[in-house]
Amino acid sequence: MFNTALIRMFLLRHTKLVAIVAAAAGLLCLFLTLLFPNMPDDEAGVVSASWPPIVRDLFGDPLLGFSDIHAWLHLQIFNITFWAIYGVLAAILAAGIIAREIECKTMDILLSCPIRRRDVLASELAAILILLVLAVLPALAGCAAGLAAMGGEIRLGTLVMVGAEGVFLSFSLASATLLISVFVPNQVLSAALAVAAYGLMFFVDSVLVRLVSALEPCAFLNPFHFYNPEAALIRQAARPGDLIALFAFGATGAVVAALVFARRDIRC
């Protein structure tokens, strides 16, 4: 199922891009953590009251965020920034599996090798997962360094947990990009459509589900329903089941993409 030559080549060809993104994300996380205002509760309450409910739903309640550094991490980094950075990175990487190979006319030679199409997808998705794990480490290190500098408690287990949630959410976005690229073999378009779809799902999970109660029974169909960094960061109540659910989203997308791709004509 996994071809080591394919995995190694994918890692080799994308290391530079991932290293740049990882280094930039690490610095950004450090910088954002250092911006912690450390307000007294009453001042934070005033700021919180001034925020409209919809903004609080989207970006998190500033009440805790301005007074608790772990809630600040959620507000500034893990609520949107973290998955947005790694989600876009995952989409770009995943668009390289099918769309770029077809656009650059390298797919024909690749598929003339004795490898099943599903093995190509599985191997390169595995490589993306490895790259994502490596890429989030500098961001988590940046958060930890920021926490240390600001005198906050460094909860390594919590950071690992939210990092893993971000990785698996981004992995599911990579699978979605892969699935779209089977039908739309264009790198930019497939990545943009997948990121836009995830942006919409984030909005649905953060706002619409709360406004339209009829959507609640279907909330579990949305990967963001299982992305809850605030549970780990603020309530210290991480749910490992969320990780499994997020991984399942990614795996399902990959399986569907592999099934469809196996039967598709590769046109020149």
Place this chain on the structure above:
Amino acid sequence: MDKVIETRGLTKYYGAALGIRDVDLVVRQGEVFGFLGPNGAGKTTTIRLLLGLLRPTRGEIRLLGQDTRRRFQSLLRDIGYLPGDFGLYGDLTGAQYLEYLMRLRAGRPTPEQKAAMNRLMRRFEIDFAKKIHGYSKGMKQVVGIIQAFMHLPRLTILDEPTSGLDPIMQEAFYELLVEETGRGAAIFFSSHILREVERVCGRVGMIKEGRLLNVEAMNERGALLGKKIAVKAPRDAAAMFQRLSELDGVHDAALRGGTLELLFTGDMRQFLRFLAPFEIQDFTCEPPNTEDVFLRLYRADRDV
């Protein structure tokens, strides 16, 4: 195992548009089989069907004696492929790319395969340590050719393989084909260049508008492609034209002024004997162009 490619009723439609229809092909071990046709005739569609890149609408494909619907991936270990229009990973060097493909094609390459790759790299002297994005079209074509042969396949499918090669590289490539057939490998050689096919192929299949018109063996007289002949004989041209029926292999004869024009696929000695009694001012004999040959075959096929 003699037949390396065998198709029966191979048909491909793209929606309502015809790709190829009822193509029956046989390519045997140790031969170079030419696959000739104008652009859009269905050559590339046929090749992509053979390699599993397209799914046939109907028909059967057997490669190396096995039905491709079963264990196709293991068959690909013994097949090489050079697409007509292909890309390479520009961020790798030529050597890195070839080593990568060798691992994909052969898993753990045998010493013979490694030696074959090194031999091919020496034969086509380009800078394999340079990144591919700095390669010319001809250098990329060389990398494409090497990857198609380096794992010592029993069948190699080539789509317009000499495109972009300079004459020296072309000669090296033709020598390679002789060596490959010498070790028993078969070559499926798709091209639209008649002279090239005439030079390297033992048999040739002609495809036009998705239909295989015929498959014929080449021979020394060029019986398949023939010669385009013009005989200028102002006084005798009409008499010659009337007696042409005495000759075998005359196609598309026409009288233009005092010049007789025709496509001849018969015995040239017999033709020269036929001309001897006439008073001839000028005689030209040249290879026909692709259109001439296809028009002839197409008309013959339509008449049938």
